[in-house]
Amino acid sequence: MKRIKRRYLALEVELDGAVDSKELMNAIWGAILKLYGEYGASLAGLSLIEYDAAEKLAVLRTSHAVVNMVRTALASITKIGDKSAAVHVLTVSGTIKALRKKLKL
Amino acid sequence: MRRTYADLHLCTNFKDYQKVSRIMGKASKLGYRLIGITFPPNSSNEEIQKIRSICAEAKIDLVSRVDLKPRKSKELIYDLRRLRRKFEIIGVSCESKDVARQAAKDRRVDLLNFSTFDFRRRFFDRAEAELASNSLASLEVDMKFLLTLEGVARIRLLSALRRETAIAREFHVPIIISSGVSEDMLMRRPRELAALASLFGLDEVVAVEAVSANPLKIVKRNREKLSPKFVAPGIRVIREGKDC
Numbered sequence: 001m002k003r004i005k006r007r008y009l010a011l012e013v014e015l016d017g018a019v020d021s022k023e024l025m026n027a028i029w030g031a032i033l034k035l036y037g038e039y040g041a042s043l044a045g046l047s048l049i050e051y052d053a054a055e056k057l058a059v060l061r062t063s064h065a066v067v068n069m070v071r072t073a074l075a076s077i078t079k080i081g082d083k084s085a086a087v088h089v090l091t092v093s094g095t096i097k098a099l100r101k102k103l104k105l
Numbered sequence: 106m107r108r109t110y111a112d113l114h115l116c117t118n119f120k121d122y123q124k125v126s127r128i129m130g131k132a133s134k135l136g137y138r139l140i141g142i143t144f145p146p147n148s149s150n151e152e153i154q155k156i157r158s159i160c161a162e163a164k165i166d167l168v169s170r171v172d173l174k175p176r177k178s179k180e181l182i183y184d185l186r187r188l189r190r191k192f193e194i195i196g197v198s199c200e201s202k203d204v205a206r207q208a209a210k211d212r213r214v215d216l217l218n219f220s221t222f223d224f225r226r227r228f229f230d231r232a233e234a235e236l237a238s239n240s241l242a243s244l245e246v247d248m249k250f251l252l253t254l255e256g257v258a259r260i261r262l263l264s265a266l267r268r269e270t271a272i273a274r275e276f277h278v279p280i281i282i283s284s285g286v287s288e289d290m291l292m293r294r295p296r297e298l299a300a301l302a303s304l305f306g307l308d309e310v311v312a313v314e315a316v317s318a319n320p321l322k323i324v325k326r327n328r329e330k331l332s333p334k335f336v337a338p339g340i341r342v343i344r345e346g347k348d349c
Contacts, residue, residue, distance in 0.1 A: 075297035
């Protein structure tokens with residue numbers, strides 16, 4: 001069976017106030033659903049690997065094939081919950097180890 | 106070599122220096138090196154220089170820009186004659202077909218902008234693109250509306266942009282992707298703007314060019330023209346004096 005390739009995205013969440021991981025994921029899923037529908041969302045294979053609420057940094061895992069789609073959806077987020085927000089992709093990597101290395105540089 | 110990213114359309118209140126400083130700091134953090142701010146036509150050189158120094162503190166190169174909204178082509182010609190040597194970028198918001206056609210064929214116009222809300226007033230068709238391809242005008246796409254609009258309005262905008270960018274590419278009219286935002290929360294990284302452009306069918310390479318090489322080319326060309334050493338395209342003064 002062919003191995004599924006994944007990509008890890010380091011995200012910076014920008015908003016006034018705090019947000020929990022559930023609200024963040026709801027916003028991400030909402031953005032993907034709005035732009036690409038249920039079929040598109042089903043291809044994304046999204047998973048929140050870690051989220052640091054204090055630093056507002058997150059690591060998101062997605063399928064390699066749809067990484068551009070996920071980037072677009074993340075860029076389209078303007079609200080998380082009822083707060084104005086933006087989600088920026090800091091870097092993308094094939095492994096969590098490489099992602100951490102890139103972030104430290 | 107690192108790519109230089111540019112956003113030629115930030116609509117901030119340039120009299121609020123604190124806000125300008127904050128926005129420029131953020132633009133620098135997001136990876137931009139060249140920012141265009143829209144000034145009113147009657148703004149003074151001192152005001153522009155003041156903003157330029159604020160931008161320099163944030164390591165941002167400021168590009169002065171004016172947006173014209175003429176009702177008739179004669180008005181556009183008059184404004185261009187008056188303002189072309191004052192601003193580095195001239196954008197024209199094409200509210201009528203007459204103005205759109207004049208703007209597309211006039212070599213003093215840099216950017217063509219069309220109404221977001223009234224789709225009958227988006228005049229970027231094949232005739233417009235042909236005129237623009239023979240002059241120096243580029244098609245500007247403000248991404249702000251892709252972020253703020255929802256539902257049917259966004260669907261219609263995407264559909265119009267898909268058609269217009271396809272025409273622009275067919276006629277080799279450069280496409281410029283700008284943010285068009287006035288609030289810092291709506292600012293996006295250049296790569297994020299390029300990713301959003303995939304929604305209307307631009308591939309990654311073209312979209313990245315639209316936030317880097319294409320705007321830089323316009324600025325470089327206009328700065329050369331505005332320089333006191335410029336004589337004509339390809340001719341510039343290299344030395345002055347009695348021994349020349």
